[in-house]
Amino acid sequence: MGAMQLSRGRRAAIYGLLVAGAIVAILAIFAVWTARQLLEKDNWDQTTQALIADDSIHTALATYLVDQVYTNADPAAKLRDALPPRLQPLAAPAAGALREPAVRAVEKLLDAPRLQVLWAKAASITHDQFIALVNNESRAIRENGDAVVLDVRPLIALVGDQLGLPIDGSRLPESAGVIKIMDAQQLDAMRTVVKLLKTLAIVLFLLALVLLGIAIWLARGHRREITAAAALSLIVAAIVVLLLRRVLGNQVIGDLANTSTGQAAADSAFAIGTSLLAKIARTLLLLALLLLLGAWLSGPSRLALRIRTFLRPALLARPEMVHGAVLAVLLALLAIGVIPGIRTAIAALLLVIVAVVDVEMVRRRTVKDPVGPVAPAAPAPAA
Structure with missing residues (x-):
């Protein structure tokens, strides 16, 4: 049947x-x-480890830590006390001159396991605060302004010790070394959104599949074409997400970064923080492309017909062997990590389902193909 025979x-x-x-x-x-x-601790921990390993974030964090040490330890006063009276006027310029070397020293220090452990611990506590606040289980933090903060005071104290400017972290002002992640108003909105999305994550995914499945079911006699259209709709969805990630990233980074160092750190932080979003979109893109490939292989093109003719004996006589061979190849590729984006059990299951659907579409079309050799392409007209 032609597509035009479908009612309007x-x-x-x-x-x-x-x-x-x-x-x-x-x-x-x-x-x-x-x-x-946001809600799975393993993914949060992986993100924080990637953040501390990034060079631009190293620089921004080192600058922040040195600024906090200078603010709370007053190195100029310590130099002034150590110098003879005639050289004391040089204390402030000397302390200023030492700031940049101190930043470079702290950048190297951030590679040390001890500092990375402290960073990971601070980030883990921040995640615990966030989860507690989302679930309305945090009284102490609510009394402190109902905000999620990253407490790096232990890092400041350690950096001060390494620079010869000892600081008692417990005596630092509350504003020192406490980086606010979001305030109360943002937290209320985030709490609502996270709770809603936590509930709807699987529901929305299944609903998308149901909507596309109903569309294919309604297109009786035209299901190959609509399957291709469904694959294209998923491809568009994945591309839209990747584009939105770029657009939103430019907006968020533009609002946060005021310096070149801050710009680079914000770029890296956003890229790392949304890398999982990009992976999910690319996984969907891969699955949709494979579904589109199956629709094309079961289509009327000459090349697709030649491929089906080559596979015809196996597809008609032993279809289970074809399914088994395809699944064996996929499982082997998954085992060695060749297929990009497939890193979870759900993604692997979807890949298997798409492969089974593809093989079945090709098999059913092969049954309807004319028996006999494929006619050669028509020769080009003589000049």
Whole structure:
């Protein structure tokens, strides 16, 4: 049957479902990322480790720590006390001149396991604060302004010791070394969004599949074409997420970064913090491309017909062997990590499902193919 034989109402319903499926898929990607990035401790820990390993974040953090040490330890006064009276006027310029070498020294110090352990501990406590606040389980922090903070005072004390400017971390002012991640108003909005997305992460994902599945089911006689259209809608959804990540990143980074050092650190922090979002979108993109490949292989093109003709004996006589061979190859590729983006059990299961659907689409089309050799391409007309 030709596509034009579908009624106008059915065509409108099918393409409406495809558009709705793409929109829901976009929301599902953000929901899954939010749930996995913010609420799963393993992903949070991996992100914090990647942050401390980044060179630009090293520089920004080292600058911040040295600034805090200078503010709270007053190195100029310590130099003034150590110098003879005639050289004491040089104390302030000398302390200023030593600031940049101190930053470089702290950058190297941040590679030390001890400092990285302190950073990881501070980030882990921050995550615990966030989860407690989202779940309304944090009285102490609520009394302190209901904000999520990153407490790096132990780092400041350690850096001060290494620079010969000892600081008692417990006596630092409350504002020193406490980096506010979000305030009460932002937290209220985040709490609502996170709770909603935590609940809807799987629901949205399943809803997208249901919408696309209904569209394919309605297109009886045209299901290959609509399957290709469904794959294209998922490809568009993945691309939209990747574009939104770039646009939102430019907006967020532009609001946060005031210096070149801050710009580089903000760029890296945003890229690292949203890397899981990009991985989820790319995984969906890969799965959609594989589904589109199956739709093309079961289509009318001459090359697809030649491939089906080559596979015809196995597809018709032993289809289970073809399915088994495809699955064996996929599992082998997954075991050695060749397939990009497939790192979770759910992604691997979806890959297997798409592979099974592809093989079945090709097999069913092969049954309907004319028996006999494929006609050669028509020769080009003589000049």
